Amino acid sequence: MTSASTPAVAPAAVPLATVVLAAGKGTRMKSDLHKVLHPIAGRPMLEHLLANAQALTPQRQVVVAGHGREQLEKALGSRAAIAVQDPQLGTGHAVQQAEGALAGFDGDVLILYGDVPFVRAETMRAMIERLHAPDAPAVVVLGFEPADPLQYGRVLAHDDGRIAMMVEYKDATEEQRACTLCNSGLMAVKSADLFGLLAKVGNDNANGEYYLVDIVNIATLEGRACAVIVTDDADEVGGINSRAELAEAEGRWQKKRRIQAMADGATLIAPETVFFAWDTRLGRDVTIEPNVVFAPGVTVADNVVIHAFSHLEGATLESGVAIGPYARLRPGTVLKANSKVGNFVEMKNAILGEGAKANHLTYLGDAEVGAGANIGAGTITCNYDGYFKHKTVIGERAFIGSNSALIAPVKIGADAIVAAGSAVTRDVADGELRLVRGEQLVKPGWADSFHDAMKKKKAEKNS
Structure with missing residues (x-):
């Protein structure tokens, strides 16, 4: 001035x-x-x-x-x-x-x-x-x-x-x-x-x-x-009177914010591909890979890794957290220290406890996951019944097998195991195994007979 x-x-x-x-x-x-x-x-x-x-x-x-x-x-x-x-x-x-x-x-x-x-x-x-x-x-x-x-x-x-x-x-x-x-x-x-x-x-x-x-x-x-x-x-x-000028203003703001983030101790692998919100807060030694978008309300502590193509909004990430690639964190998400969210995981109004993991293909909504729990691939918390939202609570060190549906309201106890493919509608006690599947039917030779019959029909149709 x-x-x-x-x-x-x-x-x-x-x-x-x-x-x-x-x-x-x-x-x-x-x-x-x-x-x-x-x-x-x-x-x-x-x-x-x-x-x-x-x-x-x-x-x-x-x-x-x-x-x-x-x-x-x-x-x-x-x-x-x-x-x-x-x-x-x-x-x-x-x-x-x-x-x-x-x-x-x-x-x-x-x-x-x-x-x-x-x-x-x-x-x-x-x-x-x-x-x-x-x-x-x-x-x-x-x-x-x-x-x-x-x-x-x-x-x-x-x-x-x-x-x-x-x-x-x-x-x-x-x-x-x-x-x-x-x-x-x-x-x-x-x-x-x-x-x-x-x-x-x-x-x-x-x-x-x-x-x-x-x-x-x-x-x-x-x-x-x-x-x-x-x-x-x-x-x-600079005044803003058109969409083009709006985009230019956004670009100038983002450029300054990226420079500030790096000056404050964050690593941006491809700075021009990272987009911050006006209130994004970053700690030191945060690594942000390409194509990451921060919507409003995100706080990131020290030593966090955000892998490529992740979108964060209204989320809090404590020290040592890793997310993505392709993770989506929606408002109300809290990742406790050293927890991990992997690729194609979505969280909303959910807490992932210290050291807990949800490594891939999972939806955690209106949920509380205890420390050290492991959420298997394809697991979802079924939090909405068409009228109301309900909560899922998963205890410390619980193991949720792949492709499980936890139908809220439901509580999974500490050290419990939910077998893969289960649809859980009732509480699971501490240390309990819950397996919810239809009985497996075995018919020896049936597949061979089926293939033979179908091949014969196809040959007759084409003759």
């Missing part, structure tokens, strides 16, 4: 409010889902932004909505006030709609955009601190210098960071467009100044809209200083 102005001083306990603009229709997304609710790393982009802003402990949060406001109301609940912009007459008009929600508020206002989700808390804090510098700017603008300025609005500033003028691209001259310092749209303004300045904004411009940037020009004409600070990471102010 750079600023050539007077050094900023951190404000002492000045209340903060955030105003997030999210009233756009998002037509380029071509989606029934509100644009700012589209996820990146498993989290709606709006939630990324609000989480970063929360680091500054705002007293009030206002989201300005228009199209799809019901979705925003449902997503936000009581965490933010919803101000409605209808009709939508520009960014200045949008911020004006927050005036009622900020009635009686005396403090700083940070203006953010719901489709610009990755503004860092440090950047927001720097804007507020600059607002309280000794030269007391009326407005602080966050600028950036992209590789290609495209059609961004321009910030025409002096070397000391004071703004001479701001202009939208459509209204700019060729000389003004030659300036590469662009307007991110983010601003910090004292509440005592904000709505008074907005009331003076007109719409005599190429779009006939009320531009938020005009509050800077109005304050400047009134003899008040306005300042720009410049982010050193243009990506943090």
